[in-house]
Amino acid sequence: MFxxxxxxxxxxxxxxxxxxxLQLILIHDRSSLSPELLDLIKQRILSVLNEFxxxxxxxxxxxxxxxxxTSALITNIPIKAVRRNVRA
Amino acid sequence: MxxxxxxxxxxxxxxxxxxxxxxxAGLAALGQQVALIDADIGLRNLDLFMGLENRxxxxxxxxxxxxxxWKKAIxxxxxxxxxxxxxxxxxxxKDSVTPEQMKELVTEMKQExxxxxVDCPAGIERGFKNAIAGADQALMVVNPEVSSVRxxxxxxGLLEADGISDIKLIVNRLRxxxxxxxxxxxxxxxxxxxxxxxxxxxxxxEGIVISSNRGEPIALTQSAKAGLAFQNISRRLLGxxxxxxxxxxxxxxxxxLKKLFGxx
Numbered sequence: 001m002f003x004x005x006x007x008x009x010x011x012x013x014x015x016x017x018x019x020x021x022l023q024l025i026l027i028h029d030r031s032s033l034s035p036e037l038l039d040l041i042k043q044r045i046l047s048v049l050n051e052f053x054x055x056x057x058x059x060x061x062x063x064x065x066x067x068x069x070t071s072a073l074i075t076n077i078p079i080k081a082v083r084r085n086v087r088a
Numbered sequence: 089m090x091x092x093x094x095x096x097x098x099x100x101x102x103x104x105x106x107x108x109x110x111x112x113a114g115l116a117a118l119g120q121q122v123a124l125i126d127a128d129i130g131l132r133n134l135d136l137f138m139g140l141e142n143r144x145x146x147x148x149x150x151x152x153x154x155x156x157x158w159k160k161a162i163x164x165x166x167x168x169x170x171x172x173x174x175x176x177x178x179x180x181x182k183d184s185v186t187p188e189q190m191k192e193l194v195t196e197m198k199q200e201x202x203x204x205x206v207d208c209p210a211g212i213e214r215g216f217k218n219a220i221a222g223a224d225q226a227l228m229v230v231n232p233e234v235s236s237v238r239x240x241x242x243x244x245g246l247l248e249a250d251g252i253s254d255i256k257l258i259v260n261r262l263r264x265x266x267x268x269x270x271x272x273x274x275x276x277x278x279x280x281x282x283x284x285x286x287x288x289x290x291x292x293x294e295g296i297v298i299s300s301n302r303g304e305p306i307a308l309t310q311s312a313k314a315g316l317a318f319q320n321i322s323r324r325l326l327g328x329x330x331x332x333x334x335x336x337x338x339x340x341x342x343x344x345l346k347k348l349f350g351x352x
Contacts, residue, residue, distance in 0.1 A: 011180050012270070013269065013270025013271050014270070014271050014272075015267070015270045015271060015273055015274065016270070018272075018273050018277075019273060019281070021234060021275045022234055022237055022238065022277075022281050023272075023281065025234075025238055026237075026238065026281060027173075029238065029241060029242060030241070030245070050184050050273070071106055
C-alpha cells in the first residue's frame with residue numbers, strides 16, 4: 001500500500017532494519033565458539049605446552065573476546081616451572 | 089535405493105510438519121513411493137495433518153525397541169497407496185531413540201521407498217540429532233522473520249558439521265503485500281543471508297488452516313496458492329526445472345480493485 005511516511009522521508013521500511021540486524025547477528029553467531037570447542041582448544045594447548053613448561057592447570061583460563069569487527073582468543077597460562085630436560 | 093530427506097528449521101512453528109505432509113503428498117501424486125517418518129517424539133502431529141490419526145497402532149519407539157517391525161507399524165495413506173506414515177510416539181522419554189537406531193531404520197526404509205521424509209522436531213537437542221541421523225539431504229523451512237532466519241543459520245552450521253551438505257531452503261508463510269511495502273524480508277534477502285539454494289516459496293494461505301482442520305494436505309488442491317507451491321517443490325525434488333512463481337496477494341488496495349473489476 002501507499003506509504004506516506006516514506007514519501008516524506010520518514011521511517012524506513014522494517015525490511016531494511018531486519019536485514020541489517022541479521023547481517024550483524026549472523027556474523028557474530030558464526031564466529032562464536034561453543035564451550036565444548038573451547039575446552040578442546042584448552043586441552044590441546046595444555047598438552048603442547050606441557051612438553052616444555054610445567055603449568056598450573058587450575059589457573060589456566062581461555063576466553064573468546066568479540067567486538068563488532070574482531071574476535072580474539074585471550075588466554076592466561078600461569079607457569080610453575082620450566083622443564084630442564086627440554087632441548088631447544 | 090531412495091533418498092532420505094530431513095525437514096528441519098531450528099525454530100518451532102514455522103511449518104515443518106505442514107511441509108513434510110505436503111511434499112509427501114506432492115511426491116506421491118507424482119507417482120513416487122514415499123514414506124514419512126514423524127521424528128517429533130512426545131509431540132505427535134504429522135498423523136493429524138495427514139488425517140490418519142485414528143489408524144495409529146504402533147509408532148516409532150515401538151519399531152526402534154523391537155515391539156513391531158516398521159512394515160507393521162506404517163500406516164498407508166487413504167488417498168495414495170504409494171504413501172505411508174510411520175507415526176511418532178507420545179511417550180515422555182524423548183531419549184528412547186538414538187541417532188544410530190534412526191540411521192539404521194532410515195537406511196532400511198530407503199531400500200523400499202524412493203523418498204523417506206523425516207519430520208524433525210524443533211530445537212537442536214537429541215530429537216534433532218535423531219532426525220538428521222540418516223539424512224542424505226535437508227530441507228530448511230524458514231519464515232521471513234528475524235528469529236527464524238537466525239535459527240536456520242545455526243541449524244545449517246550443525247547440519248554441515250554433521251556432513252549433510254545438500255541443504256535447500258523453503259521460505260514459508262511469505263506475505264507478498266508486506267514485502268511490497270518494505271515491511272518483510274524478501275526472498276533475496278533470506279537467500280543472501282543464509283547462502284543456501286532456494287527450492288521453494290510458499291505464500292501465507294488460509295487454506296493451510298482449513299486443510300489441517302480437514303486432515304487433507306493442501307498440495308492436493310490445485311487451486312490453492314500454497315498447494316501449487318508445494319507441488320512445485322515436489323517437482324523440483326525430482327529434478328524438474330520449475331520456474332518460481334511471483335506471488336501476489338489480493339489484500340492490497342489495487343489488488344482488491346482489480347478483483348472488483350474482474351481483472352484478476
